Amino acid sequence: MAHTDRGHYANKHREEMIDEAISKKIHSLAKNGSVPCATAHRIAKDFGVLPLEIGVQIDLLEYRISQCQNGLFGYTPKTKKINPDIEVSKELKDALDEANTDNRISCAGCWKIAATLKIKKVAVASACEKMDIKIKPCQLGAF
DSSP states (O other): OOGGGTTOGGGGOTTOOOOHHHHHHHHHHOBTTEEEHHHHHHHHHHHTOOHHHHHHHHHHTTOEEESOTTSSSOOSSSSOOOOTTOOOOHHHHHHHHHHOBTTEEOHHHHHHHHHHHTOOHHHHHHHHHHTTOEEOOOTTSOO
């Protein structure tokens, strides 16, 4: 959701209910109205649920998700942490070409490529940006 939707994140989940145990954990780890992506993934692992479920709970509690592990949003003073001038190796280009569908690749797909090539997630996202490949969907449901 865009910054103009701030404070109205719950509106995209009209049928969902707040999970009290998860919400308690989110409240305890949130800082300055936001929950970092890595923290949300750790909560998902701790509760044995998909990251998307944690993303929904974060929305229902009207927190923002920050510090995207792909570097796409939630950083200050700039919003992104990606490197638009990255040199894309042939190995990374080939992996992205194989994984992308209609100029899109999922967040999870980026993570898989990063793990396989033993490179940082932000390097994969930077290459996607340079190659005009959109990363969607986000594992937490941010986009």
